Amino acid sequence: MPGNSSAPAQVRLAHEGEVHPHGANDGKAASQRDASSDSASSDESHTMPDRASARRPRMVAVTNANPDTPKPLPTLPAKLPAWMSNTRKNHIFHKRGPYNYDVYNVRPLALDLNAVAVGHAFAYEDMVTGKAATLETKTFERIQRVLKNPPKFMPDEANISPTFGRKYGVLEQVFDWTHILHAQTVDVLTSTQLTHAEKEREIEALWKFYFESVPYAISPLPMNMEWLDSQPYSMAFRTKYPKVNGLFWGYHWLQGTMYDGLYGLTAEQQKRSYEVIGKRYHTTELYRTNRAFMPMFAEVSPRFAARFPHIANAFDNLHMLHDMVNDILATPWMSERQKDEQIKRAMWIVSAEAHRNEKPGDNSGAMHDHRFMEGMPGMGMMRGSATELMWMQGMGWMSLSECHHCTMPLPKGDNAWRSSAISADGWTMRVRCALCARDMSAETKGAAVLRIPLESPDKMLVVIADEAGNLSTDTPDVLFIEEEGSHAKCHEWSRAFSSRAAFEKWVRDNPKYADAKLLTFAQWSHKEGDEPDTYAKPAGPTESDPYAPVASDATVASDATANEENR
Amino acid sequence: MSTHRVLVAVLSAVLALAAARPGGAVDHNNIDAGRPLDFDDAEAIAYREKALEFGGALVKPHGGKPGVQGAVEFLYGFAPNTHLSFDFDPRYSSEGNEKRRFDTGDVGVGLFHNFNREHGNIPALSLRADAYLPTGRNSRGIDLRVRGIASRQLRGNNRLHLNLDLALNNQARRGERKVQPGVLLGYSHPLGYPTRFDRTMLAQIGYRANEERGQSGIATLGLGLRQQVSVRSVFDLGLKSDLIGGRRRDAFQLVAGYSTQF
Numbered sequence: 001m002p003g004n005s006s007a008p009a010q011v012r013l014a015h016e017g018e019v020h021p022h023g024a025n026d027g028k029a030a031s032q033r034d035a036s037s038d039s040a041s042s043d044e045s046h047t048m049p050d051r052a053s054a055r056r057p058r059m060v061a062v063t064n065a066n067p068d069t070p071k072p073l074p075t076l077p078a079k080l081p082a083w084m085s086n087t088r089k090n091h092i093f094h095k096r097g098p099y100n101y102d103v104y105n106v107r108p109l110a111l112d113l114n115a116v117a118v119g120h121a122f123a124y125e126d127m128v129t130g131k132a133a134t135l136e137t138k139t140f141e142r143i144q145r146v147l148k149n150p151p152k153f154m155p156d157e158a159n160i161s162p163t164f165g166r167k168y169g170v171l172e173q174v175f176d177w178t179h180i181l182h183a184q185t186v187d188v189l190t191s192t193q194l195t196h197a198e199k200e201r202e203i204e205a206l207w208k209f210y211f212e213s214v215p216y217a218i219s220p221l222p223m224n225m226e227w228l229d230s231q232p233y234s235m236a237f238r239t240k241y242p243k244v245n246g247l248f249w250g251y252h253w254l255q256g257t258m259y260d261g262l263y264g265l266t267a268e269q270q271k272r273s274y275e276v277i278g279k280r281y282h283t284t285e286l287y288r289t290n291r292a293f294m295p296m297f298a299e300v301s302p303r304f305a306a307r308f309p310h311i312a313n314a315f316d317n318l319h320m321l322h323d324m325v326n327d328i329l330a331t332p333w334m335s336e337r338q339k340d341e342q343i344k345r346a347m348w349i350v351s352a353e354a355h356r357n358e359k360p361g362d363n364s365g366a367m368h369d370h371r372f373m374e375g376m377p378g379m380g381m382m383r384g385s386a387t388e389l390m391w392m393q394g395m396g397w398m399s400l401s402e403c404h405h406c407t408m409p410l411p412k413g414d415n416a417w418r419s420s421a422i423s424a425d426g427w428t429m430r431v432r433c434a435l436c437a438r439d440m441s442a443e444t445k446g447a448a449v450l451r452i453p454l455e456s457p458d459k460m461l462v463v464i465a466d467e468a469g470n471l472s473t474d475t476p477d478v479l480f481i482e483e484e485g486s487h488a489k490c491h492e493w494s495r496a497f498s499s500r501a502a503f504e505k506w507v508r509d510n511p512k513y514a515d516a517k518l519l520t521f522a523q524w525s526h527k528e529g530d531e532p533d534t535y536a537k538p539a540g541p542t543e544s545d546p547y548a549p550v551a552s553d554a555t556v557a558s559d560a561t562a563n564e565e566n567r
Numbered sequence: 568m569s570t571h572r573v574l575v576a577v578l579s580a581v582l583a584l585a586a587a588r589p590g591g592a593v594d595h596n597n598i599d600a601g602r603p604l605d606f607d608d609a610e611a612i613a614y615r616e617k618a619l620e621f622g623g624a625l626v627k628p629h630g631g632k633p634g635v636q637g638a639v640e641f642l643y644g645f646a647p648n649t650h651l652s653f654d655f656d657p658r659y660s661s662e663g664n665e666k667r668r669f670d671t672g673d674v675g676v677g678l679f680h681n682f683n684r685e686h687g688n689i690p691a692l693s694l695r696a697d698a699y700l701p702t703g704r705n706s707r708g709i710d711l712r713v714r715g716i717a718s719r720q721l722r723g724n725n726r727l728h729l730n731l732d733l734a735l736n737n738q739a740r741r742g743e744r745k746v747q748p749g750v751l752l753g754y755s756h757p758l759g760y761p762t763r764f765d766r767t768m769l770a771q772i773g774y775r776a777n778e779e780r781g782q783s784g785i786a787t788l789g790l791g792l793r794q795q796v797s798v799r800s801v802f803d804l805g806l807k808s809d810l811i812g813g814r815r816r817d818a819f820q821l822v823a824g825y826s827t828q829f
Contacts, residue, residue, distance in 0.1 A: 087686050089611070089683075089684040090647055092615065093612075101799070118761075159757060162685075167686075
């Protein structure tokens with residue numbers, strides 16, 4: 001690619017899917033490996049092109065051991081708002097803007113998103129027309145065909161799933177309206193006309209439009225995902241239809257991952273990033289059947305989630321609603337009427353209206369638990385997590401407020417943009433400095449996208465690591481300093497600058513680095529830092545994987561919590 | 568002007584419109600009267616949506632000279648489930664075997680309201696009312712038309728659209744009917760599932776009272792196609808023919824159009 005600069009392959013410490021920040025010989029890394037090794041099982045059911053021979057992390061998908069066993073169902077709240085029973089079409093036009101449909105500036109992403117809409121609709125229509133028995137075969141194959149030959153234009157899901165729409169029209173309204181927010185925020189991010197600051201303002205304006213135009217907006221609050229996924233019907237779909245569920249969670253992975261792959265990047269950087277993301281999506285993420293839980297937005301786009309937590313939460317809540325509806329439809333012991341009621345209840349649970357006047361951080365229990373992970377207001381509580389730590393599949397307990405390489409605190413608030421991030425092996429992690437990003441990439445198998453902030457929020461360096469670890473960038477004139485010392489100060493001594501002038505300007509405020517050696521991209525990409533002296537493996541609330549199935553994991557919400565939404 | 572030239576001119580105009588980048592988001596499955604057949608589905612355009620629809624038709628009246636007819640319509644979703652429309656249909660045609668002349672046609676103002684979406688076994692139901700101002704050649708009085716619309720899914724992705732019309736000719740001339748009832752049954756089916764999602768086939772059969780007393784009613788058949796040509800626009804093509812209906816019937820109409828939203 002013109003303008004690219006590439007460096008020879010780095011030494012890559014392939015840890016077979018587990019991320020160990022500091023190499024295999026390190027005692028801390030070994031302990032981390034021990035802690036995370038009980039979350040493992042290879043996914044034998046699908047071929048993973050390109051990396052088929054690579055050993056997959058051993059992981060166990062959490063399933064509802066007895067999806068066919070009837071369980072007590074929570075009752076519907078006594079007084080639900082009128083919109084939940086409306087029989088109108090209520091189609092609302094999207095917010096006007098010069099950016100609409102700019103997703104086609106990253107055409108492969110646009111096409112992939114078009115195919116996502118078809119897949120959902122196929123599955124829903126088949127499930128409500130008595131074809132659930134062939135979901136894993138015929139439906140899966142039809143969806144596959146569309147994923148490989150995506151429509152040129154975004155299809156209207158209602159046209160593909162008319163029976164589903166007739167039965168669950170209000171649910172369709174809820175889905176559609178939040179899908180529009182999804183589409184328009186991506187259009188803004190891919191706009192070539194708007195500046196970074198204008199994009200940020202327009203995304204907030206889109207949120208306001210989304211939230212205020214209809215009564216059926218999804219809650220922007222972080223919600224307790226463990227509770228949402230502990231309903232009497234929970235996990236039925238992933239248990240009975242693991243391949244199609246894998247596709248759905250692959251969609252959610254894409255719909256989350258794309259945000260950090262676009263946010264703050266130039267059009268060219270977005271295209272290059274999507275080459276990596278799109279390949280990962282098509283070869284691996286769509287066919288994973290070993291996820292413990294749906295991909296959470298902040299796990300795959302932490303930078304965007306930290307900047308727009310309300311939007312990240314709404315998308316996670318929407319995706320959880322998709323899962324809950326899937327589970328309800330896949331539960332054989334529920335009558336049609338019970339399914340209608342439980343779908344209505346699921347919509348109510350995640351609706352903004354059900355949580356009116358509640359705030360992020362509030363915890364009134366169960367559905368009103370709006371605590372979030374420390375350092376990440378864009379994610380609610382996960383299974384077994386404490387606010388300080390959450391279990392990340394294949395990695396063990398992680399703090400979202402710390403660098404995933406050196407465990408030093410990440411910048412917060414107005415300085416949050418100063419975090420670097422690395423997307424690799426299906427996850428995206430924030431790190432504290434350019435060195436942490438580069439070395440973490442080197443320690444991870446497969447291709448990676450490194451996003452390293454330059455001197456202002458609107459300037460980002462994107463570095464692509466190919467499968468062999470070769471680094472390249474479309475900004476070859478970038479300069480680095482790397483005056484390695486304690487990682488307590490790595491955010492100072494490891495930095496990237498768009499130009500010498502930018503470096504000199506920064507040095508005026510940081511004179512002790514006046515004599516720092518400036519590195520070219522090629523020089524920087526050859527380097528490898530020492531093991532961070534600050535790294536400390538977090539100790540989680542439990543030793544084991546909270547997603548590991550246990551005998552009593554029948555996932556029945558207690559009467560007290562199940563009916564709490566009635567209050 | 569020869570029929571061939573007229574056809575070329577109409578198609579060229581439509582293709583020129585299609586080539587210009589439009590500014591909205593039309594869907595090939597949403598059906599409005601005239602684009603390309605005569606029936607409506609029961610869906611209003613979205614709240615706050617604006618749409619422009621253009622069309623041209625080569626018309627061959629039974630026993631008369633061929634002419635061309637245009638159609639321009641603007642729609643605005645001014646309230647939820649409700650839209651306003653403004654349309655006019657200029658034409659270059661002849662009465663009987665007279666010389667062809669240009670006529671601006673009547674200007675129509677319409678209101679469309681959808682009462683409910685399709686749910687359970689209840690079809691989507693809408694009502695449309697149009698008033699036609701006498702701006703055309705030899706036109707007088709304000710004509711009215713009320714149309715009741717019901718759309719219902721059949722098996723799979725097939726849909727039926729029943730349109731019941733009542734047209735009121737307020738200043739009917741001698742020999743003209745004041746009230747003309749009509750019925751249209753439309754059918755739509757997306758073509759290409761599960762491999763493509765940008766094309767819908769349409770068909771219609773209808774019967775309406777003749778404008779002239781003593782003439783038999785007009786039975787019509789039509790076949791059409793709506794093709795998404797960009798994220799924001801749809802091209803349509805249709806062929807209609809009045810099978811019976813005395814002097815006022817058309818041997819055929821070849822219709823092409825383009826719709827865009829913004």
